[in-house]
Amino acid sequence: MMKRTMWVIAVPVLLLAAEAGDDGRRWWGHVLFLADDKLEGRNTGSPGHRKAAEYVAGEFERAGLKPAGTAGYFQPVKFRSRRIVEEQSGLWLVRDGKVEPVALSEEANISMRSDPPESLEADVVFVGYGLSIPEKNHEDLKGLDLRGKLVMYVSGGPSSIPGALRAHAQSAGERWKVLDQAGVVGALAVQNPRGQDIPWARATLARLQPAMSLADPALVDASGGKLSVTVNPAHADKFLAGSGHTIQELLDLANAGKVLPRFPVPIRVRAKVAVERGEVESQNVAGMLPGTDPKLKDEYVVLSAHLDHVGVGRPINGDSIYNGAMDNASGIASLLEISSRLRESQRKLRRSLLFVAVTGEEKGLLGSRYFAAHPTVKPQSIVADLNVDMFLPLFPLKILTAYGLEESDLGDLLRRVAEPLGIQVQGDQEPERNIFIRSDQYNFIRRGVPALAFKVGYEKGSPEEVIGEKWLRERYHAPSDDVQQPVDLQAAAGFNRVIGLLAEAVANRAERPKWNSTSFFQRYAGQL
Ligand SMILES: [Zn+2]
Structure with a gap:
């Protein structure tokens, strides 16, 4: 691990974070806890993941969310494991x-x-x-x-x-x-x-x-x-x-x-x-912020993020803990920050929000697959999923990349909340990376729920693209995705604000989100 702290201070081109009185430090505090060496990389089924799940449940409670698992905030999930000999x-x-x-x-x-x-x-x-x-x-x-x-x-x-x-x-x-x-x-x-x-x-x-x-x-x-x-x-x-x-x-x-x-x-x-087989249990964590509209409160906007990472592995530069600070302590921290802010603002939402921290993402999107197959609320009542996974606030937030942008009217809604804040919204610029299917939103999509996933975006050929590529090459699924890396707190704060506003907009709109008529995925509508 490189013991080097280097803060990138963003030029405040966007006042949105400052307006909200938020410099991203509370978000970063959650990342510090979840990506600490003590949690040993939060592997699915490990004691470190369990500690992380307890932390999230505690924070959900502090934010006034109601338990929405099957055992309090938890939804236990059973796995079979295989290891090659x-x-x-x-x-x-x-x-x-x-x-x-x-x-x-x-x-x-x-x-x-x-x-x-x-x-x-x-x-x-x-x-x-x-x-x-x-x-x-x-x-x-x-x-x-x-x-x-x-x-x-x-x-x-x-x-x-x-x-x-x-x-x-x-x-x-x-x-x-x-x-x-x-x-x-x-x-x-x-x-x-x-x-x-x-x-x-x-x-x-x-x-x-x-x-x-x-x-x-x-x-x-x-x-x-x-x-x-x-x-x-x-x-x-x-x-x-x-x-x-x-x-x-x-x-x-x-x-x-x-x-x-x-x-x-x-x-x-x-x-x-030759295979060594085992059984593993791990947890999804779910908390609910009830809506206030007598009818719409029985519908849910899901905000999801994966809590697990890949745990302890082969050492690289002497470090064997794969902390997963960006992947995906950062996304869980966003869920926690968004839920706290909603409570502090006392804003009323018509629909309910369901915050779901899922396990087993790194094993093939398994926790969200289980949740989508066994939702803890009435299946047809989930109207959208907004998924936050490794959104990479490595440089100022001027562009937001949204995956699934062309598939449903969530895309228009996102533009409507982001553009007045000076943030340009763009679709997937690198389809060869298959990001659309590589995180938990895909399990909601397969069950017919309109969904979006997000990253701090950049233009092709820009210096930001170079920073993003270097990050993937050097830190993605490596022990150096830890809390020593430079992170742009202002970008994270702005990101959290936009996703929070989007969740509000989906919760308050009269109609539930729908697939675009041109989307291949509308065929799955109603399958949950
Ligand atoms: Zn990952």
């Missing part, structure tokens, strides 16, 4: 009768996100992006005989498909639905480095951490017994040798937004997997 596992390529080992950790990893078979050997077919999007006539699997085979694919999708839909089609749920139908026994995924936030060298450090799935089998994506392998793009040619294609050629096509070829790969992949 790497010494007893292996991956081999069989080519022309010759067996060549694959170096786990360096060349590829066996993912524990899906429950793997003990052993397997199968042919491999390269299937482009491995997507099926009938609405856009994009079919990577059609006409191929994939029964009993492994598919290999590159992450991403053709640029002809809108970003949100492309992300949705790549979600674990959609992907495995399509692959299961095709009868495959597993998948070899090559992550396009262009959409990858964490470089391979760091991502691979997490391979020995337990993966989790919800204990309820109805809430698990991949059916059991499927092999899931992540291939290091720098070594993908080892797999592709003899196919007549190279990974560079395929990535060039992907980066140009083109459709990818499909072809047989002249290898068989052999796998042996």
